[in-house]
Amino acid sequence: MTDALLLGRRALREGLRTPDAMLPTLFIPLFFLVVNVGQAAKIFPGKTTDFLHGQGYGAFQLPSSLLLAASFGTAALFLVEEIEGGYFDKLRATPIPRSAIVLGRLVAEAAKGVLIATALVVVGLIFGISIASGVLGFVLLIALTASWAVVFAGFMQLIALKTRSAAATNSGSLIFFPLLFLTPNFVPRHLLTRPMEVAASFNPVTYVMEGMRSLILQDLVWSAILKGFAVVAVAGALMLFLNVRMINRYD
């Protein structure tokens, strides 16, 4: 684990030294938050819309922005750059477990996820959104977002390791858009059309989003929160297994 932490610290330095790669992960989700609220806030006024639990529409939209922020996968692009530049081989030629190379990047992704999620939620708080589940809910919200960021980055790493191509990895990250939009993104699941509701029910991202939303709009609703964390745990376990297998077989 020490090796993964050492490499995680390096990847974090790398992230902090490339603000041009970090800043879009903050500003694009904020942009979507502003645009989506601007488009739909009048349709769903806070005082008369039950599913908003007394908050504005921005509170309902915040989880979409958090998920978007956690789904950029820039770490995988840094990995491709490293493969192309030869540093990846330099690391593979050290006696550390090869899994530490991918785990190191995921450690950094977790730290970056906490940082970005906190920044987004703080911006939301400034503009009147409140976290109805209190301090514990705030911590859980940040943890859920950061965990999802790790899972998504891990799947992007798989594409990077398999294709060794920046273009293919970049294209791979686009998979998130159907996953994000096949969710109760604008209204709760029960208000979706039947086909959309079925699709959203099969989409694991739905449960992460609903877990986040419950933390923002309601007190601690453990059934929703645990489903969100369960999805992250299962996807995370699969992602870790595949990453370790992929790097151990990397030739």
Added chain:
Amino acid sequence: MNEITTNGRRSATPAVRAEALVKHYTSRGETVEAVRGVDLRVEAGEVFGFLGPNGAGKSTTVRMLTTLLSITSGTAIVAGADVATEADEVRRRIGVALQEAGLDPRQTGRELLHLQARLFGLSAHDAAERTEALLALVELEDAADRSIKGYSGGMKRRLDLATALVHAPEVLFLDEPTTGLDPASRLTIWDEVRRINERGTTVFLTTQYLEEADQLCDRLAIIDDGRIVREGTPAGLKAELRERLGLASDPTLDDVFLDATGRTRDRVAGDVQEVSA
């Protein structure tokens, strides 16, 4: 059978021993035979040159010997450990500087060396001391806290060399360490390779520069089309060619290379055409 014999330096445990080393891989549905049964023996303490034209199998062989590529068949023992079954042990005992100077451009030279030392198990304190010693060895103290992105090609090569030395390896693999460098930087790298070797490290060097091999190597092998086609000391190989062809004067290592790989000066000139304005 391409067993390379030693030149009076044979020891009980060679630094590198490969037998019938083969690498096949599949590319677009076709099987490519990159290395077709290479036998090598490199004695501890020597500088061994591994030459060959582009695509001959040099880098593939080095990547197998350094655990970076799986072996299709055959065996390889490096620094006393089996590459296939004791890969971690091999990695602890070797240093690797590959064709591309494998560096993280967003770190400083000092950070990169310190991290590399930690990954080889040194404590933070020992890693810091080792980093300073290596920065001095490759004369990069003044640039140590600058981002690697701003280093010149020669500086990057020297830093790459330093990262391969953090754990004082028994065997150092250098894959075309001077490709793309200006003559002054090339001479600096040669000096450093000599210095490293004088301290007892075995050097396994691949290069396309025959003058480099002539200057640095105690012995060398030429690989072509995945097979070893010549082996011996530079002087011995030249003498053999002179005798075989009945030449009036000593041939150069270029002549040996061309003879071994079946190429001619005309064909090589035709392969690489200089473009001028």
